[in-house]
Amino acid sequence: MAGKRRQFGRVRKLPSGRYQARYVGPDGLLRPAPNAFRTKREADGWLADVQTELRQGDWRDPDAAKVPFEKYATAWVAERPLARSTQELYGILVRVHLAPTFGRLSIADVTPAAVRTWRLARLDAGIGPTAVAKAYSLLRTIMATAVADGLIRRNPCQIRNGGTVTTPERPTASVLDVFAIADAVQPRYRALVLLGAFCALRWGELVALRRRDIDVDAGMIRVRGSVSELNNGSRIYKAPKSEAGKRSVAIPRSVLPVVVAHMKQFAEPGADGRVFVGAKGATPRRNHFNGLWHKACKTAGITGLRFHDLRHTGNTLASQTNASTRELMTRLGHSSTRAALIYQHTSAIREREIADGVDTVILEALKRRGRPKGHARDTED
Template sequence: MARRSDFGSILTTQSGRYRGRYRRRGKDYYTPLRPSRRLVGQDLTKIHASILDGTWEPPRGTIKRPTLSLDETATIEEWYEHWYGQMEKAGRSPNSLRGYGSIFRRRILPTLGHIELGELTAEDCRDLYVTLQESLSIVSAQNTIRSLSACMGAAVDAGLLASNPVQVKGAMAKPRARTDFPMLEVEQIARLIDATEGKYKAAVTLGVWCQLRISEVRALTREDVKLAPLRVSVSKAVKRGPTGALTVGPPKSEAGRREISVPAVMHEVLLHHLEVYVPPAPGSLLFHNRDRLDGIVSDKVLLRALNLATEAAGLPRLRFHDLRHIGLTHYGRQGATLADLKFRAGHSSVEAVQIYQHSSKQRDAELAARLGS
């Protein structure tokens, strides 16, 4: 998007930063990336003055078109702009794009953005990691380094670099999946659902017995519930767009698109919810905010309903995502294969669902007690 200045134009880049564009002797030139329009305006004013007094010269190393014809002399900031645009065109999740944008603007570009791709060293990356740990948690610092590594890895894939310079010991390993989530047995799940406020009973039920992510629950509409036999179609999820606004988009991955059977234990709750709380139009949201029937319900609202229910039922405090873990563990106990679990959960990797074939500590104690009897 371009906005006119007294001289040249001010462009808003895909990552939310700005650069100036001006034309001289039949060619387009661009100013360096800046965090504000005011700074770009100052750059353009200086360039205009140099043209008027006859001292202007073509900027050394200027990239005529910022998103094309890049090589290893491009700065990290210029390569990031191109990489971000490619991810956007490829349909990457708005949440992922927003996350990358925030990390690069706040933590990476201010320190490394001016460095040419071919000049970035492993030492530069290690120094950044050490500096980040002074003001951020270890997890946040690790996420930053992994984001930088992903960007530089894309430069390797594009043939701009021979190898990825991001080699930071202790920062690259992804955190292990949580395995210590609370486990509820069938009777406890029934108590939890009974204790949940009426208009949110179905949300909790979908979380545990259909094992849906909270983002998937919030995006469901009446037309996503198929009758005879009762099934739920998952084809979208609620996310934050690049500007932070709520939006409905594709699920977390292509594997997230699925149509799953609704177990008999939750038929009554789901059908009652459709009859009492959901308008008849096919596109009506199953759960909406208090002010608008077409307004997406906040995840905080669902979490608050869950917290109140666990307290009323005398159960341990849960994250909404714990419901999914609990439900998938029960599904695994019924003899589900890894392929069954992958499909049910909407996961693309086997590793992500292997945990659900493991027994809980309580289940282990029950089975051990039966040995020899």
């Protein structure tokens, strides 16, 4: 009796004794399995899986995923509508962190195990956790596009929180610390320090300010964009990442006289004149200012404080004013509640005020109800 004729694919026994499975794909090409099978049953099972994929519309062209990772990743970065600084960062991450390991592999050969091994090796080699997290996040995003393109079925980046890194709590300068640094720095940068702290402006936003952006009569600063420095030394002006970044920030009244004096003495003339310029008339560079910053901090007796930490100070102070989450988001220039909630939750002074308020309610309720038996607080401390 003749055996039952196969309806899908073909299986043949090789001279080695193993079995080869082949099938005709939707494109009409005869496609072999990527490897031979030990038994005929295993070959039949593989063909059954392929047939199920075809019926469910999950079939992937195995040749499409043979594109080398480096070629695919480089094209991915080039094709994205990214800011120049972001495009430059992604290019470095691909070239320095991803290509040395995955560059010659095909997209299909980047497996979860390979990703885990790569990440651990980078960390063991002493690469900073932040750099590794950024590289992993980029790898995950690139491979997600490969899934969307139909090259692979599943993203191999499966490490939980692999793209996040826990950074130590940054120091918060006190109001007196900020003024001490402002008094110690070169006079032309005094207003920059105060605005960085008490208006919570970023470095790039500060050096991008023009005269037309500051209304001294109303005491308001309009943030329109920022200056970004590229690795090759060039600088570009860019709009905020989101509409929330375009905002108006009020200047504290105690700081306004310093700003007015700065505009008269140091800012360039004309509505388009730059508010902050160096001694030689150029837009201040971050690396040059850092030297002046460290010198001023040393004079003021303050250590371990970065200029960007001034923004942390300003945001923390704002969180202590009973500002709502939406109000903090507006002042910070964020489109999500995450950053605002961080400052609301990490303000120790405000947290104590809230806790004390809750404690007052508890004590008043206990007085009206009568102290429960066995209550620990029978006497005042």
